[in-house]
Every structure is written in C-alpha cells, then in structure tokens.
Amino acid sequence: MAVMSYVNAIKETMAAEMRRDEKIFVMGEDVEVLGGIFGATRGLAQEFGVERCFNTPISESAFVGAGLGAACAGMRPIVELMYMDFAFVAMDQILNQVAKTRYIFGGKAKVPLVIRGQQGVGRGNAATHSQSVEAIFMHFPGLKVAMPSTPEDAAGLLRTAIRDDNPVMFIEHKQLYIKKGEVPDDPDFMIPFGKARVVREGKDCTIVATHVYVYKALEAAEELAKEGIDVEIIDPRTLVPLDVDGICNSVKKTGRAVVVHEAHRTCGIGAEIASTIMDNAFMYLDAPVVRLGAKACPLPFNLGLENAVVPQTKDIIDAVKKTLYKA
Amino acid sequence: MKMESSQLKNVYFTMNKIRKFEEKALHLFETNKLRGSVHLCIGQEATPATVCELLNPDDYIASTHRGHGHCIAKGADVRLALAELMGRATGYCKGRGGSMHIADVDAGNLGANAIVGGGIPIAVGAALASKMQKNGKIAVSFFGDSATNEGVFHEALNFAAVWKLPVVFVCENNGFGISVPQWESTAVKDLSVRAASYNIPGVTVDGNDVLAIAEAFAKAAERVRAGEGPTLIECKTYRWMGHWTGDPQPYRTREEVEEWKKKCPIKRLREYLIENGMATAEELDAMEKKATDLADEAEEFALNSPEPDPEHVLDDVFYEGGDN
Numbered sequence: 001m002a003v004m005s006y007v008n009a010i011k012e013t014m015a016a017e018m019r020r021d022e023k024i025f026v027m028g029e030d031v032e033v034l035g036g037i038f039g040a041t042r043g044l045a046q047e048f049g050v051e052r053c054f055n056t057p058i059s060e061s062a063f064v065g066a067g068l069g070a071a072c073a074g075m076r077p078i079v080e081l082m083y084m085d086f087a088f089v090a091m092d093q094i095l096n097q098v099a100k101t102r103y104i105f106g107g108k109a110k111v112p113l114v115i116r117g118q119q120g121v122g123r124g125n126a127a128t129h130s131q132s133v134e135a136i137f138m139h140f141p142g143l144k145v146a147m148p149s150t151p152e153d154a155a156g157l158l159r160t161a162i163r164d165d166n167p168v169m170f171i172e173h174k175q176l177y178i179k180k181g182e183v184p185d186d187p188d189f190m191i192p193f194g195k196a197r198v199v200r201e202g203k204d205c206t207i208v209a210t211h212v213y214v215y216k217a218l219e220a221a222e223e224l225a226k227e228g229i230d231v232e233i234i235d236p237r238t239l240v241p242l243d244v245d246g247i248c249n250s251v252k253k254t255g256r257a258v259v260v261h262e263a264h265r266t267c268g269i270g271a272e273i274a275s276t277i278m279d280n281a282f283m284y285l286d287a288p289v290v291r292l293g294a295k296a297c298p299l300p301f302n303l304g305l306e307n308a309v310v311p312q313t314k315d316i317i318d319a320v321k322k323t324l325y326k327a
Numbered sequence: 328m329k330m331e332s333s334q335l336k337n338v339y340f341t342m343n344k345i346r347k348f349e350e351k352a353l354h355l356f357e358t359n360k361l362r363g364s365v366h367l368c369i370g371q372e373a374t375p376a377t378v379c380e381l382l383n384p385d386d387y388i389a390s391t392h393r394g395h396g397h398c399i400a401k402g403a404d405v406r407l408a409l410a411e412l413m414g415r416a417t418g419y420c421k422g423r424g425g426s427m428h429i430a431d432v433d434a435g436n437l438g439a440n441a442i443v444g445g446g447i448p449i450a451v452g453a454a455l456a457s458k459m460q461k462n463g464k465i466a467v468s469f470f471g472d473s474a475t476n477e478g479v480f481h482e483a484l485n486f487a488a489v490w491k492l493p494v495v496f497v498c499e500n501n502g503f504g505i506s507v508p509q510w511e512s513t514a515v516k517d518l519s520v521r522a523a524s525y526n527i528p529g530v531t532v533d534g535n536d537v538l539a540i541a542e543a544f545a546k547a548a549e550r551v552r553a554g555e556g557p558t559l560i561e562c563k564t565y566r567w568m569g570h571w572t573g574d575p576q577p578y579r580t581r582e583e584v585e586e587w588k589k590k591c592p593i594k595r596l597r598e599y600l601i602e603n604g605m606a607t608a609e610e611l612d613a614m615e616k617k618a619t620d621l622a623d624e625a626e627e628f629a630l631n632s633p634e635p636d637p638e639h640v641l642d643d644v645f646y647e648g649g650d651n
Contacts, residue, residue: 025459051459057489062448062482069452069466072437073387075459077452092479096442097449104428105438106421107643141644165646 001184007177009151010040010116013158014078016187018048021076024162025052027063028080028117037082038118038177060090064115068098071113071167078162081117083125084133084171098167099142114161116170120211120262121310123174126301132263132294134210137169138239138272144193145239147171149214151181153237156191163190173211194241198250202232205256205320208247208273209233213260213311220316231320239269247273248280255286256323262310265293287323292316330541332605334380338537339600339611341376342593343618345396348405351622352395352412352426356572360630361413364441365426366393370535370567373592374499375400377540378467381548387435387453387466389446392427393499393566394439397469402434405621406628415632422635423643435464443504444470444477447496451487454494454551465493465551473504475518484559488525491556495547498559499534501566506578522559534562535592538599565590 004012018024025048026041032055035042044053056063060081067077081087087094094115102109121130137145144166148154154172161168183189199214200221209217217233224231234250236243251257257277259270270291277289292311300306321327330338349369355361368375371393379388379400390397398408403419411418412426419431430438437453440446450468457464474480475498487494498518502509515521522529528547532539540562547558565587569576600606 057482057485059482059486061479062451062486065445065448065479065483066452066455066486069387069389069437069449069454070456070459071452072432072449073453073456073460073464075456092442092445093448097440097445101438102646103643104420104424105430105432106419106423107646108420108430108432109437110646144645 001182003180004151004183005177006151006154006172006179006181007038007040009155009183010158010172011042011044013155014041014162015044015047017159017162018044018052020187023074023076024078025075026078026080027054027056027067029056029058029082031055031080036080038174041080060086061093064090064093065097067113067115068093068101068111071111072101072109076112076162078114078116081115083129084117084119085128085131086117087115087133094143095140099140102166103142110165111167112165113167114170115167116158116172118172118174118177120173120175121299121306122212124301124303127298130299130306132261134171134239135263135267135269138269142167143240144168145171146193146237147210147239148237149176149211149235151179151183153191153197155183156189157193157237160190160193175212191237193238194243195237196243196246197235197237199233199235200231202230202254204230204254205258205323206232206234206250206254207316207320208257208259209235210261210269213262216311216313217260217316219313220320223313223317224320229320229324236273242276244276244280248277251277251281252284255284257285257289258292258316258319258323259289260292260311260316260319263293264296265291266296268293287325290319290322292319330538332600335537335596335600336606336614338376338380339593339596340614340618341380341400342372342596343615344405344621345372345376345399346593347618347622348399348409348625349395351626352409353568353572355413355626363425364392365412365572366570367568367572368393368396368566370587370591371499371501371564372396373535373537374497374540374562374564375469377537378497378544381541381544382467383464385435386464387437387450388469389437389450389453389466390439390469391446391471391474392439392441392443393471394429395426398429398431398436398439401431401436403431403436405625409625410629410632413629413632414634415629416635417628417632444474444479446470447474447480447483448486451483451492451494454487454492455490457493458490463552465495465548467495467497469497469499471504472498472500472502472509472518473512474498475521476513481524484522484525484527484557487557488527491554493551493554494557495544495551496557496559497544498561500561500563503566503570503578505570508578517561519559519561527557527559529559529561531561531563534564535590535595537592537596
C-alpha cells in the first residue's frame, strides 16, 4: 500500500499500464510538457517519449475520432478531455461513432478506448467547465461509464478500463484530485466494473452517492448519527454496468433510499437509480425514494450561487429525515 | 505513374461490379424487397475502383453514406454486402448496419458512415496507429463535397498534417449536398484549395477519368508511404441517381443528368482500353457479364439468407470475451 492522491493514482496507473503494454498511448490537450492542466499525465511524455504521450490540436472531434480509428487498428488509446464539458464538442464521435462501432459492425471490431477527464464544480470554472455529464453517456448504449471517488477506486477502475476491450468513459472529479488515500502496490490491482462499494454500513436509510457526494454523504451520516439515525452509503463506482443488486440489496435492508449527485436532477442518474430501486425493491420501501441533484439552472460563477445550485450536506440530511418522516 | 493494363482491367471490372450491384440494389428497393436509406454511387464508380486498386489489401479505408463502391472496391464479397443491405444475418454486419453502416474490417474497411464527415478522423486514427506500429499501412478517407464544410474535416486534416500521418483524403465531389448545389453551399469552387490551410498538397482531377485519378492518387500514396504526410485529392464527378433512392430530384434537369451520362467513367475506360489495344471488346463484355452474374448470385444469396434472430439483438453491444 502506498498513500497517494487521486490524481497521482490515475497517473501512476497509466504509467504502469504503459510499461506493461506498448499499444497504450495517451493523447489530449496539453498532456505533454504541461502534463495536463491537473497533472494527470505529468511525467508520461518524459518516461515514454512524445510518441506515446502527445499534445493534440484543440480539436476534440479529430482526436476522439482518431482514438477510435487507432483502437480499431490495434492500439489502446487513452484520450484525455481537459474538461468533460468538452465532450460536447466531440459528441458525434463519442455517441454516433465510438459507442456504436462494435454493434453496427456486427461485432467485428473491438474498441479498446478510454476517454478520461474531470468534471464538476468547485474551482469557479462556471457554466461550461463545471458540468457533470455522466447521465448522457449512461443513456446511450455502447459505452461503459466509471466515476471513481477515491484514489484506490481511481487506480483499480482505471486499470480495468485500460484493459477492457470496450470504450470506457472514465469520469474524474476536479475536487477529488487532491484527495489522498491508500492504493495497493499490486501491478495487476483491478476493481471489476459493476460492483458497488459499501462506503458505510447502516440500517435506517441507504444513500446512493457518487464522486464528491460520497464525502458529503459521510458528513451527513455523522450528523444523523448524533440523532440516532444510522445510514448506509453506497457508491456505485460504475454506472455502466450498474450494480443493481448491490444497490437494491442495501435498500431491501434499510427500506429507504436517497440518491444524490452533483449533476442536474432532471434526467440525472438519480432518476434511473430511483426507478431501478422501484423496479426491484418496491415492496421493501417504507418511503418514496428521494432524488437530489443540481437545480435546473446553468452552473453560475459566483461561489454562493454555485452552492445554491448543487446539493449541500444539509440537503442530504433533510432528505434522509424525509424518508424517515422526521422532516 | 501509369497503371498497368492489368490494373486498368481490374478497375474496369470493379466499376462494373459496383454498377451492377447498385442496379440490383435499386431494383430490390423498387420492388419492396429492400428497405431503408440507400445512397447509390452510379456514375461515380471511377474513384473507389481506382483508389482501391492502388491500395494493399491491409491498407485502411473509411467511407461514407454512399459507400457501396468503396466496400466492393476494397474487396468485399458482393453476396455478403447485398445481404447486409437487405438486413440479413449473413450480411457483413449481421443486418445491424445496413447500407449506411456497412463495414468489412477484415478487408481494412472501417465502415460506411452515415454522419457527413464522421469517418474522416477515424481514417486519421487508423493512420496514426500505422505510424505508431511502423507497419507501412496507409489509410484513405473518402468523403463527399459537403463533408468539407463540416468542422471535423478541417480538424482532421490539420491533425493529420501536423503529424504527417499516412492518410490520403479523397473527396468525391458530385456537385450536390442532397439538393443543394455546391455553389450555393460552398465558398470555393475547387475544394482542393482547402489543403492550403493545412500546408499539404491539394489537387483537383476529373473524377470520371480513371487515369487522372490513378496519377494523382499514386503520387499521394507514394508521398504518404515515404512519411511526407497527407494529400487532399478532389475528384469531380456526378451522381446519376438521386441523393437516395426515393429522391424526386426537383433541383436539377433531366438534360443535365443526360449530359453527365455521356461522361460515364465505365464507357470511357472501355474505349481507352480498346483504342490502346489493352483489351478486346469481347474480353470487356465478359467482365461485364461476370459482374452481372455476381449481382444475380448476390441477390439469390441475400434473398435466401435468414433474417437475424431477435433473440440475439443485444449481442455485441459490448465485447464480452471470446474469439472476435
């Protein structure tokens, strides 16, 4: 075990995998000398040369599409999007091409492509650099979607993503990059997709949370414990595939559920997860599932306004109490 | 560079194969045996046939919504191609892709592409892989005139030019983006001038002239194989049929279409081969007959092929392990 930051867990995993397999390469905006604006690729160009870690023009459609073409031609590209919001510039390539290639080719192509980058609020990046985009990629079939919340998960899920022969949207969070934690030294350390993590065990209510909301849920849990309320926290870790059993078994135990994420609440993953709970555990529910997510409003620049749009710890506390008819 | 007479005869046969295949597809469409969006390249066969004749079997291409010609020229079995157009289980894509997404990855065809310009960066990526693997393979990106108005065209050309990637950009300019003539949608007359923005050679040729296409492409291929980077080739041609099989074509006159039919690339090459003593009329007739027979065989194969089993509709969304 080594203690490292989330961003270093990502970097070290890429480096270890690049040492193992020379088909793996990294491309994206400013990934070379700068090492990515958050440092996730720092040192890779120095170790592996600019042949295997190189800057692209600011042309997201071109380099995402080139990642697809290279993957079909036997390489294993890792494409960095500087901000996940920039995926929208390359959406034809991601949704019409990358996600569908294998299927519409009748299964005759493999697309071992990782598209990774960070999203979310917290650094004053405002409306077009702070969005949470995971629901879009969960909606369209053909992409796997991972969103780790800890350094260990970042390392284990990224290694699984890199070794997967399918396209993976690997979604990081800018606020989590500095988060430190233990990461196993095992060079083959992998976390399977579709296996949720039980972050905290409890019996009164299940909170399903992703990214920074795992930590906000823990804060809420501490407060609620003072009032004798014992919550269970589940981090799905991957959305495609989604650990339906892991989530629903927890809800069957607690009888209550709050789903919380930073993305907009409307058509967010919370809607899908809440509906999945209803499909599979309705008879166990003692209260309606509560969904928390950002208000239907572009993300504002001002910190106070930003906080007013995305859910806060107090909102989680209130939501849990609502499921217990204590609010 | 001059094509050998054997190569020219191959091109002649390939053009006929494409023509007869598409006439068959049209017939099947008109008799309600084939459905969906079908974009025919009748009249435009010279570019796919000539370019692919000059490629190695393991070179890559990425194609367009008007992609039957590229698929056949790159070596597809017309039976499997027609079966795909008819959505049959035996088709190249097991009936999942259809005319607009037909692919033959084993032959280096990274797919037709129903999004205008969508295949261009994919070809660039295949070229990137070739460069990294140092395997000598090159890629050809086929696209239409309207694709050069898409952002991704410019992004991909710049990307490939910066990295001197082994890709040749081949624009088939048939004069129309669906119903809109080029002059109405595009600020330049010769699309090859757009190469200047990317500091790569750009050349415009008569897209119905096999010899002209061969000369331009051979030069471009030599350049990329030497690691000197991409070329943009514009092949000016004309589609005889509508944009799709149901197109009423109010945007052009019959006379205009008839004028272009006089410039038929197949007829033109036939005359050249005979005049230069490279082939006899009988030899070429036999090729045409063989192309007709292949189309007939393809029809029989496709019509007798099973429909895909809906039980397997979810297969291949993801690779789950195993052989393919």
